[in-house]
Amino acid sequence: MTILMSNNSIVIESQNLSKSLPVSTGEKLHILNNISLVVEQGESVAITGTSGSGKTTLLGLLAGLDVPSEGKVSLLKKELTELDEDQRAALRLSKVGFVFQSFHLMDNLTALENVMLPLELDRQSGLKLPEIRQRASEALNQVGLGERLTHLPTQLSGGEQQRVALARAFVTKPSVLFADEPTGNLDSNTGDEIIELLFAMQKESNTTLVLVTHDDDLAEKCQTHYKLVNGVLAL
Amino acid sequence: MISLLQQFLIQTKRFWRLAETRLLFLALLVAVVAVTSVGFFTDRADRAMNVQATQLLGGDMVIVSTRPIDDSYMEEAEKRGLSTASTVSFRSMVSRGEKFQLAQVKAVSDKYPLHGEIETSAVSGGVTKATRIDTLADNEIIADNKLFVSLGTGAGDSVQLGKSQKVLAKIINKMPDQASNAFQFAPTLIMPLAQLPETGLLTAASRANYSFLFAGNEAQIDSFRSWLKPRLTRSEKIRTLEDGMPAIQQALQRGQRFLKMAALLAVILAGAGIALSSYSLTRHETSAVAVLKTMGASRWQVTKHYLSQLLIVALIAGIVGSILGFFIQFFLASYLQDFIGQELPSTGWMPVWVGLLTAQVLVIGFSAPHLLQLVKTAPVQILQRASSASKAPLLLPFISLSLSVLGLMWLQTADIKLSLYLLVAVMIALAVFWVCALLLLKLIRKLGERWHLPKANRRMALMVVVFGVGLFSLLLLTTLRSDLIDRWQASLPEGAPNHFLINIQPNEVQPLKELLAKDNTEAPIYPMVRGRLVEVNDKAISPYDAKYAENQRAQRLLTREFNLSASAEMPEGNMITAGKWFEKGAQSGFSMEQGIADNLGVKMGDKLTFDIAGQRIVETITSMRTVQWDSMKPNFFVLAAPQAFDNYPKTFITSIYLDESKPEVLPNLIKKFPSVTDIDISAILTQVRDLINKAAFAVQGIFLFTLVAGVVVLFAALQSQKALRRKELAILKSLGANRAYLRRNLILEFAMIGGLAGFLAAVLALIAGNVAAYQLFELTPQFNLGLIILGTALGAVLVSIAGYLNVRGLLSVVPVSLFR
Numbered sequence A: 001m002t003i004l005m006s007n008n009s010i011v012i013e014s015q016n017l018s019k020s021l022p023v024s025t026g027e028k029l030h031i032l033n034n035i036s037l038v039v040e041q042g043e044s045v046a047i048t049g050t051s052g053s054g055k056t057t058l059l060g061l062l063a064g065l066d067v068p069s070e071g072k073v074s075l076l077k078k079e080l081t082e083l084d085e086d087q088r089a090a091l092r093l094s095k096v097g098f099v100f101q102s103f104h105l106m107d108n109l110t111a112l113e114n115v116m117l118p119l120e121l122d123r124q125s126g127l128k129l130p131e132i133r134q135r136a137s138e139a140l141n142q143v144g145l146g147e148r149l150t151h152l153p154t155q156l157s158g159g160e161q162q163r164v165a166l167a168r169a170f171v172t173k174p175s176v177l178f179a180d181e182p183t184g185n186l187d188s189n190t191g192d193e194i195i196e197l198l199f200a201m202q203k204e205s206n207t208t209l210v211l212v213t214h215d216d217d218l219a220e221k222c223q224t225h226y227k228l229v230n231g232v233l234a235l
Numbered sequence B: 001m002i003s004l005l006q007q008f009l010i011q012t013k014r015f016w017r018l019a020e021t022r023l024l025f026l027a028l029l030v031a032v033v034a035v036t037s038v039g040f041f042t043d044r045a046d047r048a049m050n051v052q053a054t055q056l057l058g059g060d061m062v063i064v065s066t067r068p069i070d071d072s073y074m075e076e077a078e079k080r081g082l083s084t085a086s087t088v089s090f091r092s093m094v095s096r097g098e099k100f101q102l103a104q105v106k107a108v109s110d111k112y113p114l115h116g117e118i119e120t121s122a123v124s125g126g127v128t129k130a131t132r133i134d135t136l137a138d139n140e141i142i143a144d145n146k147l148f149v150s151l152g153t154g155a156g157d158s159v160q161l162g163k164s165q166k167v168l169a170k171i172i173n174k175m176p177d178q179a180s181n182a183f184q185f186a187p188t189l190i191m192p193l194a195q196l197p198e199t200g201l202l203t204a205a206s207r208a209n210y211s212f213l214f215a216g217n218e219a220q221i222d223s224f225r226s227w228l229k230p231r232l233t234r235s236e237k238i239r240t241l242e243d244g245m246p247a248i249q250q251a252l253q254r255g256q257r258f259l260k261m262a263a264l265l266a267v268i269l270a271g272a273g274i275a276l277s278s279y280s281l282t283r284h285e286t287s288a289v290a291v292l293k294t295m296g297a298s299r300w301q302v303t304k305h306y307l308s309q310l311l312i313v314a315l316i317a318g319i320v321g322s323i324l325g326f327f328i329q330f331f332l333a334s335y336l337q338d339f340i341g342q343e344l345p346s347t348g349w350m351p352v353w354v355g356l357l358t359a360q361v362l363v364i365g366f367s368a369p370h371l372l373q374l375v376k377t378a379p380v381q382i383l384q385r386a387s388s389a390s391k392a393p394l395l396l397p398f399i400s401l402s403l404s405v406l407g408l409m410w411l412q413t414a415d416i417k418l419s420l421y422l423l424v425a426v427m428i429a430l431a432v433f434w435v436c437a438l439l440l441l442k443l444i445r446k447l448g449e450r451w452h453l454p455k456a457n458r459r460m461a462l463m464v465v466v467f468g469v470g471l472f473s474l475l476l477l478t479t480l481r482s483d484l485i486d487r488w489q490a491s492l493p494e495g496a497p498n499h500f501l502i503n504i505q506p507n508e509v510q511p512l513k514e515l516l517a518k519d520n521t522e523a524p525i526y527p528m529v530r531g532r533l534v535e536v537n538d539k540a541i542s543p544y545d546a547k548y549a550e551n552q553r554a555q556r557l558l559t560r561e562f563n564l565s566a567s568a569e570m571p572e573g574n575m576i577t578a579g580k581w582f583e584k585g586a587q588s589g590f591s592m593e594q595g596i597a598d599n600l601g602v603k604m605g606d607k608l609t610f611d612i613a614g615q616r617i618v619e620t621i622t623s624m625r626t627v628q629w630d631s632m633k634p635n636f637f638v639l640a641a642p643q644a645f646d647n648y649p650k651t652f653i654t655s656i657y658l659d660e661s662k663p664e665v666l667p668n669l670i671k672k673f674p675s676v677t678d679i680d681i682s683a684i685l686t687q688v689r690d691l692i693n694k695a696a697f698a699v700q701g702i703f704l705f706t707l708v709a710g711v712v713v714l715f716a717a718l719q720s721q722k723a724l725r726r727k728e729l730a731i732l733k734s735l736g737a738n739r740a741y742l743r744r745n746l747i748l749e750f751a752m753i754g755g756l757a758g759f760l761a762a763v764l765a766l767i768a769g770n771v772a773a774y775q776l777f778e779l780t781p782q783f784n785l786g787l788i789i790l791g792t793a794l795g796a797v798l799v800s801i802a803g804y805l806n807v808r809g810l811l812s813v814v815p816v817s818l819f820r
């Protein structure tokens, strides 16, 4: 870890982050306990752990998709616990990308339209439709799907769908990318291709990467590797 | 701006790719087409009927009285800019040489009639022309052909009327107020009012009916009516449009009510389709919204996106639906045109607004609650594998749905009280459906264990309710529609009498009977005497009694003479409601029509006294009957025991069916019995039959909308559960279930759902149908077992076919891809 680096480059920081949920018996289920971590600009971080260890829950908290029970999280220098849902959303706009285990493409949109979506959402960017289309098709070219622009997700294989998801995540040149088991639904060969592509794109755009996986080999490809055991983080 | 619109269109194009959106659009379209086509049509037909009714009445408003009417009304009306006319009518003898004929004389002012026309011709069956009263010369009068025939004259001959000689100038073919005179046996004679004094016929003591006619725009008439009402004397009555509306128009109105009901049902059914498709849309879009939120979309952006898309879909459906509705209405209207008798007034814009509004109300009321749910989707849901379908609150959708259904009902019926009733009825029906479905499913679960039937669950209960309500609407309309059409057609079966023979003299009865028997056209011949009801239980009775102050019908009945008859057999189509029909050889008693007895406030056992040309007949009421008034057969309010009128002056009447293929029958008959008068009603009959067939066709057409709406609901319901079923099938397949097993199970499940839904729907439709038929169309209740069998079978077959078609695709997919 490089705690000594200047504060300016900190992208994600959590302090004593805990998450617990009420369960039917009236007691509380403690999923995460006192998690503190710091992630810097351009860094790649892996979080591993057995299934059910709370990896996804942690990812959701760091990305501001969910709120912690206790503790603080800041993302891109904003204290998430002080923001409401829409303010957190606004923070993600064009600056945070996601890649999911089950792709989550819109099935009524073509590959191109799926990739255009994050650019269209960002009204502030002032991009015109032709530019948006241009950038989206470039992104698809980059993931090797330049010939499949008008295909619907149902017409694409799992690996191709995840490529579209990568293009969609990187098209806004985000500061941070969160990936939750990006190869979980793919066979190992296809998974390897996706990971290669993911790291290549991450390096090219100097994006901070938070990668959640149960695969230790994959985790080794990241600069930093956290292990989550019983809701507690260890290096 | 352009890019914004462009962006919007692009969004709409993408939105359209969702199957749920297309279902939503279809449901909206059906609703709008149903509402607008019925709206366009009834709007036009309504206005046409009003025009026709005012023509029948001769004016927009008429005052009638048995005494001369106050002239100040006329002056006031003219001051207010209304057009006016007046008439006096009474009976008088007309003679030419040795021949005499009683005529109904109508002396009319120059502008009569204010609406409609008097059509005349020079010879019987000759060229018909509209004739104005002020074009008649000083001594010219016009009359029915009957008068010409009985006096043996032609146009231009002169006749004696009271103290003066008049020239019978033309034959009247058509005139206002004719319908109510069809069974008035004295021929009509019209003369200018200015000629009346010289005849010396009208004295203070004469019995005559006076009337003032007024015409103007609606506001003028309304304000004049309020001015007039407090000033009217007891004998002066306002006649309204309804009075001038013959049975044909009442039938059409009944049809209109049915059409509006049918359209409303189609709309509500479509609403169910919309609610279901928005539900599946919401489920489908939940993950999409979560993804959008991870990308940074705000709640407002999400709301705006979906709301604007829904509204634009509704707008397009509204516009396309209105256009389709307009064309369908055109088709309906051109079909009905002939008998409304004149050019239909052009269509108004109102139905378009109603159509557009309907679409917006439907989409907002039925999908807004889902939309709110959708907007609330938490972005974190995208990370959780089983997207925990957030529990939807029930109250909001309930309120939103109820309010929009109420609004739609109000829009259709323009009657808030009726709408509230209907809404409550719909809710009760839904609750009953839900409870029955749960009970039946419980029962099936018990049996199912023995027969290895698919497991019954809550989802099935929901499907039973949804399909049940859809089938219910269809079956309800089917029964009402066939009730309505049967009733219309049964009132005039093939071979219904098409001629009345009246004025049959007592000595002609026997030979006429024999002649008719030879032609196989035998029909009962009834004696007929005319009498005025003068006493009830030995107490004098008059139309001015306080008891009848509010009862115009009773007043009218007491002013006129009743046609009394006597019969050993109860006339066909009559039904005893109290007491007993005359026994063999009975000599005394009256059998009275129930409605008129209620109206006059007389009951079983009351003693009635009739004055028949100065002679009195006194009898007690020994039975009450209902009568089929539209049967086109002689019908009587009061029937006496067979020989009751043996010693009174009387003529006889019968109605017969004359086959058109035997044109010689009638002339032969008239030659043998010259005094008999024939009234040919075959033209009216043809017109009425034609109307019935065409109206029935229109009713079927609207029924089709409901059918389409029902199919949309069916598919929407299936679509809403497709995702769940997909997962289920994947699991079953991965557990080793083969296709044949899965297919059998699916079909069984759908058949069960459909059968149950159909059964419930039929039972409830039967109940509701009878209630509605009784309330709306005054039809008598019936029990129909066939409907229940049909409903159950129809439900099972329909739902299994549609259900299988909907999920068939899922059967052939490999399990691993189902996990995606």
Ligand SMILES: Nc1ncnc2c1ncn2[C@@H]1O[C@H](COP(=O)(O)OP(=O)(O)O)[C@@H](O)[C@H]1O
Pocket (backbone or CB within 6 Å): A021, A031, A049, A050, A051, A052, A053, A054, A055, A056, A057, A058, B384
């Ligand atoms: N919404 C929730 N309700 C109840 N339990 C939850 C919820 N979310 C997560 N959990 C539980 O928290 C634990 C961690 O879940 P998760 O973060 O998805 O684990 P991982 O991604 O490491 O497999 C699991 O035991 C899971 O069952």
Ligand SMILES: [Mg+2]
Pocket (backbone or CB within 6 Å): A055, A056, A057
């Ligand atoms: Mg996980």
